[in-house]
Amino acid sequence: MKIALLGTGFGQAHAAVYAARGDVEVVMFGRDPEKTAQTAARFGFASSTNADAAFEDPSFDLVDICLPIPLHTEYVLRTLDAGKHALVELPLADDIEDAERVADAAARSGKQVFVNMYGRFIPATRALLDAVREGTYGRLEQLTLWNKTAPLWPGASLGLKVLPLEAMHSDMDLITHTLGQPRDVTVTTVARDADSGAVEATFDYEGASARSSVSSLMPMPWGARGGYTATFEHAVLDARSTMGFDGKPSGTVTAYTADGSRELDLPPADQYTAMIDHVLAVLRGETENQIGPDSVLDALQLTFDVDQRVNSPR
Template identity: 30%
Template structure:
């Protein structure tokens, strides 16, 4: 049994709590949040762009604290799950690893690649199991797409587009010094998945602007490959008007089929081939599968393979190249 200590009880922390409730082989034993109400188990009043977050936590067997380091040093905790704003990831992740804990750290791993690399180095030195929480690599329809690309099920990929757009979420996200803007906190999902599918691009060409956070809040990027799909692009935004429904979509054009996913549809995933439309039904979300993979790795004493600390560093490097492209108006090589 892996005993979990969770730091940060905002939207992502509440999603993780709901996932742990369904997960065999793991038990939530401690939580910490700067808000005393949340630390006492009252998680009501939060927001979320995906349904399923916990609203109340049964504290009968859970220790609550407003001190993050008290949780890290709790001898009853085997693994620390870090769900706080990004600037605090390095301090907490390194402290937990040095305390001998396994660690799950929410995305983005850090505010920049140098900080992310320090976390990766600390993880390697610690000998503990460490995983960045890149949930799209575990999302059923994204797992399906990865398998289809790798197996060549529909032939080679000719082009791929990804779109993830929303209005500005409430809370600290509108402060770019905490969130890094949509380019880092939101768009990294798709940048990372492009990297997962096709490898490191030779270069990126991006355009973007800021609206609220002071950082880039709306971005479009072309990922340029010397030997890969002709066209790969992604758009990410927190600049839509209030009331705009959260958009999460991809369209991938293969030699022999077009695959389209749109989270807003009753049947989100459709394959168009041979004049027919096939609806692919897949249940669940990425949070349950993500946490199950990590717990399985801890119990087996092996390193995660679906996503690694090195992957998280690489994805932030690409984001930094995208920002440089916005700043210079030129393609940036990687």
């Protein structure tokens, strides 16, 4: 499998996974020749500043798009026009109309489009989704999600302008998968400066509620921490995790029932590796695509609803 990796920023998180595999060949593309060459060399990849080659070179099977959000739609559609598969960082697009265009184009193309919904591969998230799907503890009544981080990514803004799309999308995905679209959304915010802030969003349902809390106000020793508390009719699942730039969290999920508490047995947590494993398995014909663009539209719409309340007018 030959992969064109576009982007030397967050593309490094994908690069680290590819570098550990023996079944892919990767070329990293970027704008700055020196930075691109140095970054690619760290992972043992070739490099290029000629982005056109990613689409024109017939040897590339997959284009991995780790570019700024406003470029996602353009580059996914260009990838499909070139007859190649696409993996795109989340969110899929910066408005719902473009996201629907991509979903429609993917359905017509005969090629696979994957959205990096890495949160679906976190073991703690899978435990919650399984419990809801199987009715293990009865109906889900209340879901609280939280993610609080220090500024771990030098030069990256985590202010109110970007928090909804870049930090809350995975929460919206989990909320819509477990409870659907809410009847109402309420948002409150805190802005320390242009690059740090906090958002609290609450979601109203018939007989249920959800909350998503994100913050970039934490000091560096805090690192990044997150989790959820899911209250069911007959139990509570409580998850806690820490996570760094490598996307490899450590954490636990504890189930509380009338009989006591127990820690769930979770598989090792490495959601980026699991996501890319899934992408390559789909391309080998071993499984069905679980992170296609049509599967993210509900979560994306809810993310935009929150973003509009935080940043309207944008």
